[in-house]
Structures are given as structure tokens and as C-alpha cells.
Amino acid sequence: MATKRLGVIMNGVTGRMGLNQHLIRSIIAIRNQGGVVLKNGDRMLPDPILVGRSADKIERLAKQFGIERWTTDLDKAMENKDDDIFFDAATTQARPGLLSKAVDAGKHIYCEKPIATNLKEAVEVVKRANAKGIKHGTVQDKLFLPGLKKLAMLRDSGFFGRMLSVRGEFGYWVFEGDWQEAQRPSWNYRSEDGGGIILDMVCHWRYVLDNLFGEVESLTCMGSTDIPERWDEQGKKYKATADDSAYATFKLKGGVIAHMNMSWVTRVYRDDLVTFQVDGTHGSAVAGLTECMIQARQATPRPVWNPDEKRTHDFYADWQKVPDNVSYDNGFKEQWEMFIRHVYEDAPYKYTLLEGAKGVQLVECALQSWKERRWIDVPAIQV
Template sequence: MRIRTLRIALNGVTGRMGYRQHLVRSLLPIRDAGGVRLEDGSRVQVEPILVGRRAEKLEELAELHGIEHWTTDADKVIADPEVDIYFDAQVTSRRPAALTAAMKAGKHIFTEKPTAETLDEAVALAGLSEQTGVTVGVVHDKLYLPGLVKLRRLVDEGFFGRILSLRGEFGYWVFEGEIQEAQRPSWNYRKEDGGGITVDMFCHWNYVLEGILGTVDSVTAKATTHIPTRWDEQGNAYEATADDAAYGIFEVTTPGGDSVIAQINSSWAVRVFRDELVEFQVDGTHGSAVAGLRRCVAQQRAHTPKPVWNPDLPATEPFRDQWLDVPANGDLDNGFKLQWEEFIRDVVAGRQHRYGLMSAARGVQLAELGLQSSTEGRTVPVPPLTHEGVAGR
């Protein structure tokens, strides 16, 4: 039986996320497994095309991974009628123009986020996707992680009763680059280059909150730059003009109409004292759960201990031992790979992916409003979005 092949142009594949998560841990395993199995039992194969600005690096990666095609000409590959899907992992400032060109050329698109630097650009992209009718998908990787899959299952099963709150902690120490090399590129810390942890992470927190709890109604945030001077890839000191930490409080309404308070701290200037780099704790009237990237533990109301506050005596209760692991009850693969497989099935079926460009626009909106809240020192409401922009504006 002849197997259909989808040709996928990967722009920005020499970057950290494009290479590690999307090429090495997603598309290459899919290719090497014989493609994606469809609902009818047949398969569709994938053929990556590497796109970037550094020819030597692209040629090296192509040879290393047995990839036939690579190019530094993004416009040419977008215009190529033999290319089915365009994927974008470039810096945010170059993304809107590339996504626009790809959709106008009839390409299905899958993209990293933020999709744009401004809300107006992000909404315009969403509107264009409606006009062109191509299948579009935005990377919402955290919702596919084993820990959050288990957490969402607990929500769906009514484990928590009435959900009261969510607390999230994300971050790690990113070295300044002076003595030890930084783990993140220097542009992340320059506002003029699109950097900043609020812009980077609030788009994630929007889809996590939407995917686990409900609609985000307001945000109260404080963004700050804890480390004012860093060193770039050439060893030169530069001023960090973008925020490296953001502390947010979000009011969320569940589908059932309950109000939930969510607090999420994001920092590239924090040392890790938790089991994973990101953890979310959800508390409800009937139980609580803590989820990381892979693990999720829970504690039912009937199994909740009754601690007594006494600062004069050392704590002897083994609090962590009183929680139970939530089983996977299934094969939970790499989150990026799972979403790629779902998106490819949607492309073949001719349907829209469940996480499209409007979801991405709401993430850009939350980042903008978070920075506004930080600047103005107040709670900012999150108005509904339409394809025409902010409702009522």
C-alpha cells in the first residue's frame, strides 16, 4: 500500500527548541517509526526540510540525521507547491511575516509561540487563518506532558470537588554568562529584541489555565529584572533590559461558573528546591494534587492529615509521604511528539487543530496585560477576544 508523505519545512531548526524538541524528539522518531498512524489504521510519513540562516549548520544537521533537503531560502520553500506544512521556531519578531506568507501560499502551519510581538499582529494572524482555511496549530506542549495529562484527568473526574486555587512555580538559575555559560540566548534578556520572561511564559500560563481550569478573567502581575547585567555569546557584558522574573495572580472562571485564584511565579533567577522545574498544585474541597512535567501526586479529603501549628516543636509528620502517585494508565510519550502526531492527523483529515491561532492570541493578550498590570500597579481585566480584536474596543 502506498504511504502518503507530508513534506514539512522546519524554520528555525538550528535553535534550541526547534532542534531538540521538534526535530530530534518529535519528527525524527515519527519518521523512523514509519510515520503517524491514522484513525483508519493507515499511516502518513513525514519528510523534514531544514530551514535556517546558517548553511554550514543546516548541512551538518542534515548529514547527521539523514535528511535530504535543507535551505537558507525560506521564501522559496514557502512558495514550493510540494511543501505541505510550514513550521516556525524563529525568534518572535520574524514569525508573523513568515506565517502570513505560508498561509497565503496555502500551507498548513504549526508554530511555536508567542505568535507575534503585539496583540494586533496575533489577532490578524488568527483572522487570516480563518480566511485561508488551512489547518493551523500552535504548540501547547505542556498540556501534553504526563503530569498535566494526569492533572486534567483528575479535574474531569471531579476529584477536586469545587476547585479553590492553583499555585505554580516555574524557573531555574540561568547563569549570567560571565564565568559559566548561560543556558539561554542573550536576546531573551533584551526587551528591544523581544525578550522577557512575561512575554515568554504568560502565553504558556494562559493555555495551561484554560486547559486545566477555565477562562482567565483578570491578571495582577509584577515583572522585574533581578540580574541587571549579563554576558552574551561573545563574552561581552550587556544591560538586561527585559524582565527575568514575573509574579502573577490570575482570576479564573471554571466552566461550571466557580471562581478560582491562580498564582504562578516565573523566574530565571531562582534556584530549584522542588522535584521538577515546573510544578502546579491544585486545591479543592474534596482533594488536592501536585503535578510536574511527568509526575502527579494527589491527596483525598479522607486522607488529609490534621497538622497543628506549633513553632516551638520540630515538624515530625512526613508530609510528602502522605500523597499518592496518580497512575498514567496509558502510554504518555514526549509532549511535543504527541501534539505533532495529533496535528498531522488533523491535516490529513482536513480539520482544524484544537489549539489554533486565537488561543495563541489570548496568550499574547495575557502577556501584554501582565506587563500593563506591573507598570500600573493594579489588577487588569482580561476582555474577550474576537477575530476583529478586543470585544467592545
């Protein structure tokens, strides 16, 4: 049993998601625990090289976390034969080109989603990676949330009986940037820069729906740009050209109907920033990021509609909390460990670039539905 070096090129880690979830809570956390343990007892210890456009930012980040290697020259980093994995969390528009470059350099690929802004480029990347024989993965983080893991446990146990419907609520108010700093980057609100909540979120709903409730067969979607003007990081006003809210209904294999509301212009009055209510013949559940509440059919009260009297019944009290019978690690870290085992011991791994392409496909279908004001079928992807 030995500790072995794992060279990983990390591009785009100065952004919020790349820094917090992938660098700090995944790679650095894995280093601090002594690496990823393989079946044979060997440990794979990450040795990252941080890549970014700003030398000052990337050097400061490397020093802050005790990382020896950093560069602004991605091409040169790609040439290093001792670095096996390329990870990207930079802008979506540049991702297909960067992934193709990494594939040509013989690197295994792990990246954020969406993997492209259109299906054509996404499929080309999948084909290129498969032809090269490299291993690849797409971040599917929400499947690893404790709340959604509890939903999967309930489904597998038969708790729901026949599943009927899924209703999801996602979003919060993102400040416009004039009187209070925005919580999201300005490019998110410019379609010409790859922004838009449909592109950002529908790719998430694809893997959540496919893996938990049934493969998506068709959908209808409507988007909206509710805030027409925002202020960027320099305090300059700009025109918001991308959708900041959307409402979609999905028909799933097996007959389940799912509906998702997604919005950056809504104020939160619910248990979490994202919630999923699943109704079935035998029981219902409502899950957020970490918690999950259930109500079995035997414990379902008999509500009576009466608008003439003030409601006194506490409906929330009729629900039971699913206990934390197991400990949950950070979901991003958990998937990093799965991918590392996939690369170095060929462990099973299903969240490939093809799954990322499916997310892009659903985005295109949603945008087409919005434009044409109709239901759109979702065919199988040919690669």
C-alpha cells in the same frame, strides 16, 4: 492503504527547542515509526526541508540526521507546491511576518508560541489564515506533559470536588554567562529583541489555566529585572533590559484563583522545574512534569501550629503517587501527530492560532498590569 509523502518546511530548527523537541523527538521520531497512521490506514511520512540562516549549520544538521533537503532560501522553499506545512520555531519578533508569508503561499501553519510580540499582529495573522482557509495550530506543549495529563484525569474524575486554587512555581537559575555559560540565549534578556519571562511564559499559563482550571477572566502581575548585566554567547557583557522574574495572580471563570511565580533567578528547592498545586474541597494534588501526588480529604492529617517545638511530622509521607497506568509519548510528538491528522483527515483540533493569540493577549494584559499597578480584565478576542 498507502504511505504518502508529507512535505514540511521547518524553520528555526537550529535552536534548542526546534532541534530537540520538534526535529529530533517529533518529525524524525515520526519518520522512524513509519509515519502517522490515518483512519483509512494510510500513513503520512514526513519529508522535511530544513531552513536556516547559516548554511554550515543547516547542512551539518541535515547530514547528521539523514535529511536530504536543506536551504537558506526561505522564499524559494515557500514556492514548492509539494510542501504542505510550514513550521516556525525561530525568533518571536519575526514570526508574524513569516506566518503571513506562509499563509499567502497557501501553506498550513504550525508554530511555536508566542505567535507574535503583540496582540494586534497576532490577531492579523489569525484573520489572514482564516480568510485563506488554511489549517493552523500553535504548540501547547505543557498540556501534553504526563504530570498535567494526570491533573486533567483527576479533575475529570471529580477528585478535587470544588476546585479552589492553583499555585504554580516555575524557574531555575540561569547563569549570567561570565564565569559559567548561560543555559538560555542572550536575546531572552533584551526586551528590544523580544525577550522577557512574561512574554516567554505567560502565554503558556494562558492555555494551561484555560484548559485545566477555568478560562482566565482577570489578572494582576508584577515583573522585575533582577540581574542587570549578563554576558552573551561571545563572552561580551550586555545590559539586560528584559524582565527575568514575574509574579502573577489570575481570577478564573468559576471562581478558582491561580497564582504563578516564574523566575530565571531562583534556585530549585522543589520536586521539579515547574510544579502546580491544586487545592479542592475533596482533595489536593501537586504535579510536576511527569509525576503527580495526591491527598484526599479522608487522608488529610490534622496539622497543629506550634512554633515552640521542632517539627517531626513528615508531611510528604501523607501524599500518594498517581500511578502510570498508561504510557505517555513525547508531548511535542503527540501534538504534531494530532495536527497532521487535522490537516489530512480533518480530525478535530482546538489548539489553533487563535489559542496562540489568547496567549499573546494575556502577556499584554500582564505587562499592562505591571505598568499601571492594577488588576486588568481579559476580554474575548474578536476575529
